[in-house]
Amino acid sequence: MKLFTKCKNCSKEISFYSFCETKTELIMEKGDKLELFCNNNCLESNFYDTNNIYAKRSIRTEIIGLIFFLIGTPLLVYTGYKVLDFDLGAAYLASLLLVPGIIYILFKRQDENRVRTFNRG
Numbered sequence: 001m002k003l004f005t006k007c008k009n010c011s012k013e014i015s016f017y018s019f020c021e022t023k024t025e026l027i028m029e030k031g032d033k034l035e036l037f038c039n040n041n042c043l044e045s046n047f048y049d050t051n052n053i054y055a056k057r058s059i060r061t062e063i064i065g066l067i068f069f070l071i072g073t074p075l076l077v078y079t080g081y082k083v084l085d086f087d088l089g090a091a092y093l094a095s096l097l098l099v100p101g102i103i104y105i106l107f108k109r110q111d112e113n114r115v116r117t118f119n120r121g
């Protein structure tokens with residue numbers, strides 16, 4: 001997942017990717033200090049406390065969930081109407097709206113859990 005810390009030089013956020021699911025795992029793999037290269041304008045390389053590395057909610061996950069919601073809903077309505085030849089009653093439409101909505105919420109919750117798990121250690 002994408003992990004972050006603040007650059008010692010420009011105090012902007014540095015990001016990097018790791019397969020570690022928790023902070024403990026990251027410390028076990030990398031040790032107490034981690035050398036990171038600032039990917040902002042300053043391009044400084046420094047050692048950072050592994051303890052100060054944190055995970056954040058991913059905007060990408062949110063966008064994917066939202067796109068699924070925006071595309072999924074009309075797609076389901078269209079499928080029900082054209083392919084299955086359903087009578088589009090209000091209850092049916094409401095239930096169609098629920099499906100992408102629930103998927104979107106599950107997407108968000110999974111992302112929140114991932115961040116919480118990592119930051120807790």
Ligand SMILES: [Zn+2]
Nearest residue numbers: 007010038042
């Ligand atoms: Zn920097």
